[in-house]
Amino acid sequence: MTTEADALALDATDAGHRDLFDVPPAQGGDYAEVAYFAGNSLGLRPKATRAELLEDLDAWAALGVEGHLDAARPWLPYHELLTGPASRLVGALPSETVVMNSLTVNLHLLMVSFYRPTTSRHRIVIEDAAFPSDSYAVRSQVAFHGYDAEDAVIRLRPRPGEDSLRTADVVEQLGGDVALVLLGGVNYLTGELMDIPMITKAGHAAGAVVGWDLAHAAGNVPLALHDWDVDFAAWCSYKYLNSGPGALAGAFVHERHLGTDLPRFEGWWSTEAATRFEMTPESRPPASADAWQVSNPPIFSMGPVRTSLELFDKIGIDVLRERSLRLTAYLENLLADVPLQVITPADPARRGAQLSLRVTGMRAGELSRRLRFEYGVIADAREPDVLRLAPVPLYSTYHDCWRAAAALAEVMA
Ligand SMILES: Cc1ncc(COP(=O)(O)O)c(C=O)c1O
DSSP states (O other): OOOHHHHHHHHHHSOOSGGGEEOOBOSSSSSSBOEEOBTTTSOOEETHHHHHHHHHHHHHHHHGGGHHHHSSSOSTTTTHHHHHHHHHHHTOOGGGEEEESOHHHHHHHHHHHHOOOOSSSOEEEEETTOOHHHHHHHHHHHHHTTOOHHHHEEEEOOOTTOSSOOHHHHHHTOOTTEEEEEEESBOTTTOBBOOHHHHHHHHHHTTOEEEEEOTTTTTTSOOOTTTTTOSEEEEOSSSTTOOOTTOOEEEEEOGGGTTSOOOOOOOGGGSOGGGGGGOOSSOOOOSSGGGGOOSOOOGGGHHHHHHHHHHHHHHOHHHHHHHHHHHHHHHHHHHTTSSSEEOSOSSGGGBOSOEEEEOOSSOHHHHHHHIIIIIOEEOEEETTTEEEEBOOTTTOOHHHHHHHHHHHHHHHO
16 A cells, blocks of 8 residues: 555645635544545535635625516526536537426426337336436336336346446347436446446437436536537536535437427426517527426526636646546555455446445445544445445545555545
């Protein structure tokens, strides 16, 4: 194992942007601040967020209803401030992107448009290790359309003895009865980065619609949703996008579906902004992802997303990915001295920032509690036996990685 001094030396030459974030104090161990590895669950707060949020709150005090038009960031078109940076982050056109609602709500709204089952083609393909919310969402969609979820939802499992899915095996499952492929771009449990362009292409060749849950991919790895011809996607902003608990989510609809007669659920935010206040009984949806909006948005949830996306715009996801590759490889190297198996793919091209460990000898939750209270290391446990560590290139350090590996080695010894 490299020494603590080595880790500190690397931090001096390859520093991230920790100074832009509030790092919580440690509740145990030898260091003042936590070594934070749970940014794949809830990202840390950018320092700029507090002032931004207070400005929006104070605009309400100062202007009342007039804030809709007269606030420094007027509320009526506020969501448009998020569209440009969000679209750049996921490789989309601004017209294809909207920030709204929460992730699972967006998946449902998008499935209203993109899951159009027929008797001969009604199956949905997901990963067996899909985040449960996605599993519940697709099962409820299938049931809503009158089909049996046990029959209609195909769950992809890794081969016996393996932890991640092989692209060729995924492709093989895409038969003529598949209506929708809905996979996680990066799997929440194993950290596997799927081959999004290849699977999208294969799904289309099989006649299916292909959507992606990018909760663990947005802000983690570079994406090119438009060029990859993805039909639709949704992601949350509280993980790698550091926009706070329950933060607003994003949605993507490919240009070729905009302005078409796809069914959508509508509300007054689905109609074009220019004529919204004519209060007509019929909507006039714009030919953009904005047409998938339903309600007027929660303004105080928008500032944190804006502040965060600004950081990604300034620093660039490609630059962050480069540092992420270095940091994750460094952690992986250190973990070789820990007697726990890494279940995340070893190929850096097939993973993002997260390394998942298979915990033996105790439950993952107990290990995570010991790391927190004895060492000040925050790692996420998925019971019974997975511990997830995400070195986040914006704010994690080599020293954090060294602390995590040293703590794990000590606990497991
Ligand atoms: C992959 C994935 N999908 C869906 C969700 C659910 O998100 P939300 O509660 O924002 O709908 C999560 C939450 O962590 C997730 O990790």
